[in-house]
Amino acid sequence: MPAERSATAQPTGRFQPPDVRRRQILDATAGLLLDDGYEALTVSKVAARAGVAKGTVYLYFDSKQELLAALQAEMWDRMLQQPAALLAQPGLTWTERLDGLVAAWIAAEQDHHELYHRLFHEPGGAAGEEPMTAARDLLVTLLAEGHRAGEFDVPDPELTADFLTHAYTGPCHHTKTGADITTAVQALFRRVVAAHPTGHA
Amino acid sequence: MPAERSATAQPTGRFQPPDVRRRQILDATAGLLLDDGYEALTVSKVAARAGVAKGTVYLYFDSKQELLAALQAEMWDRMLQQPAALLAQPGLTWTERLDGLVAAWIAAEQDHHELYHRLFHEPGGAAGEEPMTAARDLLVTLLAEGHRAGEFDVPDPELTADFLTHAYTGPCHHTKTGADITTAVQALFRRVVAAHPTGHA
Amino acid sequence: MPAERSATAQPTGRFQPPDVRRRQILDATAGLLLDDGYEALTVSKVAARAGVAKGTVYLYFDSKQELLAALQAEMWDRMLQQPAALLAQPGLTWTERLDGLVAAWIAAEQDHHELYHRLFHEPGGAAGEEPMTAARDLLVTLLAEGHRAGEFDVPDPELTADFLTHAYTGPCHHTKTGADITTAVQALFRRVVAAHPTGHA
Amino acid sequence: MPAERSATAQPTGRFQPPDVRRRQILDATAGLLLDDGYEALTVSKVAARAGVAKGTVYLYFDSKQELLAALQAEMWDRMLQQPAALLAQPGLTWTERLDGLVAAWIAAEQDHHELYHRLFHEPGGAAGEEPMTAARDLLVTLLAEGHRAGEFDVPDPELTADFLTHAYTGPCHHTKTGADITTAVQALFRRVVAAHPTGHA
DNA sequence: AATGAATGAGGCTTCATTCAT
DNA sequence: GATGAATGAAGCCTCATTCAT
Numbered sequence: 001m002p003a004e005r006s007a008t009a010q011p012t013g014r015f016q017p018p019d020v021r022r023r024q025i026l027d028a029t030a031g032l033l034l035d036d037g038y039e040a041l042t043v044s045k046v047a048a049r050a051g052v053a054k055g056t057v058y059l060y061f062d063s064k065q066e067l068l069a070a071l072q073a074e075m076w077d078r079m080l081q082q083p084a085a086l087l088a089q090p091g092l093t094w095t096e097r098l099d100g101l102v103a104a105w106i107a108a109e110q111d112h113h114e115l116y117h118r119l120f121h122e123p124g125g126a127a128g129e130e131p132m133t134a135a136r137d138l139l140v141t142l143l144a145e146g147h148r149a150g151e152f153d154v155p156d157p158e159l160t161a162d163f164l165t166h167a168y169t170g171p172c173h174h175t176k177t178g179a180d181i182t183t184a185v186q187a188l189f190r191r192v193v194a195a196h197p198t199g200h201a
Numbered sequence: 202m203p204a205e206r207s208a209t210a211q212p213t214g215r216f217q218p219p220d221v222r223r224r225q226i227l228d229a230t231a232g233l234l235l236d237d238g239y240e241a242l243t244v245s246k247v248a249a250r251a252g253v254a255k256g257t258v259y260l261y262f263d264s265k266q267e268l269l270a271a272l273q274a275e276m277w278d279r280m281l282q283q284p285a286a287l288l289a290q291p292g293l294t295w296t297e298r299l300d301g302l303v304a305a306w307i308a309a310e311q312d313h314h315e316l317y318h319r320l321f322h323e324p325g326g327a328a329g330e331e332p333m334t335a336a337r338d339l340l341v342t343l344l345a346e347g348h349r350a351g352e353f354d355v356p357d358p359e360l361t362a363d364f365l366t367h368a369y370t371g372p373c374h375h376t377k378t379g380a381d382i383t384t385a386v387q388a389l390f391r392r393v394v395a396a397h398p399t400g401h402a
Numbered sequence: 403m404p405a406e407r408s409a410t411a412q413p414t415g416r417f418q419p420p421d422v423r424r425r426q427i428l429d430a431t432a433g434l435l436l437d438d439g440y441e442a443l444t445v446s447k448v449a450a451r452a453g454v455a456k457g458t459v460y461l462y463f464d465s466k467q468e469l470l471a472a473l474q475a476e477m478w479d480r481m482l483q484q485p486a487a488l489l490a491q492p493g494l495t496w497t498e499r500l501d502g503l504v505a506a507w508i509a510a511e512q513d514h515h516e517l518y519h520r521l522f523h524e525p526g527g528a529a530g531e532e533p534m535t536a537a538r539d540l541l542v543t544l545l546a547e548g549h550r551a552g553e554f555d556v557p558d559p560e561l562t563a564d565f566l567t568h569a570y571t572g573p574c575h576h577t578k579t580g581a582d583i584t585t586a587v588q589a590l591f592r593r594v595v596a597a598h599p600t601g602h603a
Numbered sequence: 604m605p606a607e608r609s610a611t612a613q614p615t616g617r618f619q620p621p622d623v624r625r626r627q628i629l630d631a632t633a634g635l636l637l638d639d640g641y642e643a644l645t646v647s648k649v650a651a652r653a654g655v656a657k658g659t660v661y662l663y664f665d666s667k668q669e670l671l672a673a674l675q676a677e678m679w680d681r682m683l684q685q686p687a688a689l690l691a692q693p694g695l696t697w698t699e700r701l702d703g704l705v706a707a708w709i710a711a712e713q714d715h716h717e718l719y720h721r722l723f724h725e726p727g728g729a730a731g732e733e734p735m736t737a738a739r740d741l742l743v744t745l746l747a748e749g750h751r752a753g754e755f756d757v758p759d760p761e762l763t764a765d766f767l768t769h770a771y772t773g774p775c776h777h778t779k780t781g782a783d784i785t786t787a788v789q790a791l792f793r794r795v796v797a798a799h800p801t802g803h804a
Numbered sequence: 805a806a807t808g809a810a811t812g813a814g815g816c817t818t819c820a821t822t823c824a825t
Numbered sequence: 826g827a828t829g830a831a832t833g834a835a836g837c838c839t840c841a842t843t844c845a846t
Contacts, residue, residue: 018826043820053828055822064820156385162375163389167368174363184357188364191393216809216845244837254811259838420805445841455807457843466841558787564777565791569770576765586759590766593795618824618830646816656832661817811843822832 022060024050026071033071033118043067072119076134079108083138094146098193099186101142102168105135106182109172136161143193152193164189223261225251227272234272235316244268276316277335280309284339295347299394300387302343303369306336307383310373337366344394353394365390424462426452428473435473435520445469474521478536481510485540496548500595501588503544504570507537508584511574518571538563545595554595566591625663627653632674637718646670675722679737682711686741697749701796702789704745705771708738709785712775739768746796755796767792 016024028050032041043064047054061067082104086097109116139161146152154160167188171181217225229251233242244265248255262268287293287301340362347353355361368389372382418426430452434443445466449456463469485503488494494502511518541563548554556562569590573583619627631653635644646667650657664670689695689703742764749755757763770791774784 021826042818047829054820054830055828056826058821059826158375159372159382159385160389162371163368163386164371166371167364170363170365170367171360174359181360184360185364188361188393191395192389194392219809222809243835245835255837256812256839257810260809265837423805444839449808456809456841457807458805460842461805560777561774561784561787562791564773565770565788566773568773569766572765572767572769573762576761583762586762587766590763590795593797594791596794621830624830645814647814657816658818658833659831662830667816807844807846809843809845811841813840815839816837818834818836820832820834822830823828824830825828 018060021050021052021056025052025057025060025067026074029067029071030112030115034115038118068119075108075112075116075119076132078111079105080134080138083135087138087142094142094149094151095190097142098146098189101139102186102189103182105168106172106185109169132165136165139165146193151195153195154193160192164192219261222251222253222257226253226258226261226268227275230268230272231313231316276309276313277333279312280306281335281339284336288339288343295343295350295352296391298343299347299390302340303387303390304383306369307373307386310370333366337362340366347394352396354396355394361393365393420462423452423454423458427454427459427462427469428476431469431473432514432517436517440520470521477510477514477518477521478534480513481507482536482540485537489540489544496544496551496553497592499544500548500591503541504588504591505584507570508574508587511571534567538567541567548595553597555597556595562594566594621663624653624655624659628655628660628663628670629674629677632670633715633718636674636722641722671722678711678715678718678722679735681714682708683737683741686738690741690745697745697752697754698793700745701749701792704742705789705792706785708771709775709788712772735768739764742768749796754798756798757796763795767795 025046028046029041032045032049036045043057044054046067047057050057057067061070083101086092086100086104089097092100140157143152143154143157143160147154147157168185171185226247229247230242233246233250237246242265244258245255247268248258251258258268262271283305284302287298287305290298293301341358344353344355344358344361348355348358369386372386427448430448431443434447434451438447445459446456448469449459452459459469463472484506488499488502488506491499542559545554545556545559545562549556549559570587573587628649631649632644635648635652639648644667646660647657649670650660653660660670664673685707686704689700689707692700695703743760746755746757746760746763750757750760771788774788
């Protein structure tokens with residue numbers, strides 16, 4: 001058996017700098033996850049798809065779990081970077097910041113679509129919860145600040161953040177064309193936090 | 202190991218009526234899922250916890266997958282029965298119906314807490330998606346009807362249902378005391394569907 | 403004898419005289435062997451096909467092996483009875499006796515066709531050899547007597563019997579229509595034992 | 604490590620060239636088949652006898668069935684090679700060719716004695732029949748050609764081949780000492796095909 | 805006599821991980 | 826650094842057999 005490189009044939013260099021190798025392995029893992037799902041994932045397949053020997057995988061990751069944890073960490077990083085910048089950026093209304101966060105999350109979700117979903121499996125027990133908490137905390141801050149500024153009406157930022165954090169994933173999963181979900185979801189978010197559902201008069 | 206009967210000490214009788222045995226096995230499975238998670242679930246453990254021999258499990262379920270599917274089906278049944286009744290019940294405002302559905306879902310969720318979450322794993326491929334769709338469809342109907350009645354303002358019932366279906370699980374997971382989440386989540390749901398973001402006058 | 407009513411359907415009397423029950427179980431076993439082969443044979447299936455409970459099988463046979471041994475014994479009995487009679491019957495040439503034996507064996511074989519073949523498995527180690535030896539001994543006697551009478555030329559009756567005992571099964575297996583194999587095989591047998599390979603003189 | 608290396612102590616090296624490992628496993632299988640029979644054969648025992656871990660067996664054979672199929676294929680190869688050469692070899696009488704074939708088959712049989720018999724079991728359904736057919740076809744050709752050449756008198760080569768193919772195994776099984784069976788069986792074969800046992804006149 | 809739920813040893817197979825080269 | 830043959834624990838499932846009813 002020569003190797004099972006099918007789709008996405010990796011840049012085959014006999015020796016690669018560590019970064020590249022690591023990337024290849026992570027990409028192979030992500031690809032497999034997307035193609036076949038979590039339960040079907042084996043280290044053998046990862047190695048084959050990455051174009052390396054099985055043992056090599058263990059040169060870069062201590063275990064299968066660590067490999068998955070690393071992939072998960074990467075994903076959350078991507079989901080947190082841009083939104084965190086938005087918070088710090090001055091001169092924006094809180095609503096604009098919220099819209100930006102929604103847009104970023106949906107973009108990340110759409111990029112990795114199923115991958116994110118598949119990683120929701122328990123790749124090491126509670127390990128998976130940690131980065132998600134970071135995302136939630138970001139939103140908690142956003143909501144609390146917006147509330148304090150009088151722009152939002154969010155009596156319980158924590159609960160609301162939990163609510164919204166899960167909410168937006170729903171529409172993401174049920175869409176094929178990455179249409180204009182973003183706008184629609186942003187609208188829903190605004191409804192949830194709106195200061196005066198009421199006009200005034 | 203003497204046997205691992207821990208929680209819910211099973212009625213120890215050598216022979217049990219089929220219903221009871223089936224229940225014992227399902228309960229054992231649910232308990233294990235809650236305690237140790239999906240990946241750690243083995244038929245051996247299920248048998249031990251149910252107080253039966255391994256082979257007995259296969260007398261009631263054709264395979265591990267069917268066992269999980271049965272558990273899942275039961276869960277979804279519980280989540281759909283009461284809400285479906287609400288829809289049919291006359292003399293209620295749509296908001297009351299929505300509140301009822303939220304209450305029912307949260308109750309179900311709280312009852313089974315993680316179990317629901319754990320079962321979200323792929324216990325038999327896409328089979329698990331089917332009943333979730335049923336839940337969503339129920340909500341879609343509710344939203345669409347409420348909208349047509351002028352009581353809600355939900356331009357896109359499908360998307361909104363997806364949004365809400367996922368949203369309410371967030372607060373559920375992050376709460377230890379089953380406090381008054383229900384009220385809070387109901388309020389959030391109302392905000393999302395509210396006919397007049399505008400007040401009254 | 404009703405024998406093989408395929409699915410279920412044995413003469414369903416709730417209580418049957420022991421002989422009948424025994425017959426039902428043996429017939430069910432034979433039928434299953436014919437339909438699905440030796441490896442697929444389970445006591446459960448036997449019971450189901452015989453229309454009795456699993457435990458009942460063990461009332462009539464001490465073990466699966468004994469059940470198979472009994473079936474085998476029956477088969478050999480059928481193959482030995484008529485030929486043994488031929489030997490004793492006076493006023494026949496040895497060639498006629500040989501022809502009769504061939505005809506009887508082929509008939510038995512054709513009746514049970516695969517069954518015989520399937521039972522060739524090791525249903526209890528060397529247990530299966532015993533009755534076959536009886537068949538061989540019969541032929542040995544026939545050949546030796548015919549030789550002594552000058553009608554045959556069989557220097558080594560034992561070896562020749564072994565030879566012929568296996569030989570006739572070949573044509574049996576490779577025939578669909580129970581055509582006139584008998585005549586052809588009888589001719590081959592005669593060639594093997596013929597007193598004067600030489601014609602007449 | 605208990606290990607059950609008994610007969611034919613395998614070359615103990617942690618790493619072995621693939622050919623050697625494969626051989627070890629096949630030999631272990633053959634040995635076990637001879638010692639304990641088909642039903643008692645387990646992959647565990649094969650591994651133990653071959654001096655490898657259970658998993659290693661699956662590195663060389665995809666399943667137990669494939670392992671047995673491989674062993675069977677090897678056996679038939681050995682039984683067909685030399686006889687096939689005889690057919691092609693010029694300058695031989697057909698009787699000489701027939702004698703050669705008998706000798707080769709008996710030799711193969713004697714080498715592997717029971718192994719051949721044991722493999723006759725259904726190790727993979729009808730797959731096992733295929734190579735046996737090849738042996739038969741070889742003989743059919745031999746008989747037909749000899750008949751056409753006027754050296755044999757074989758009205759029905761197919762039936763006769765079936766007859767002889769099974770016949771020779773009889774004497775093989777019932778002999779401990781590999782005495783001079785060959786000569787005796789060759790003589791029997793000749794009787795069966797003899798053109799004119801007769802002179803004529 | 806008959807039942808069939810229950811048992812549990814044991815079979816086949818997978819796969820994360822190691823380690824000698 | 827890389828390799829991949831080898832390992833062996835552990836999982837799922839089958840089925841001959843038992844025994845309380």
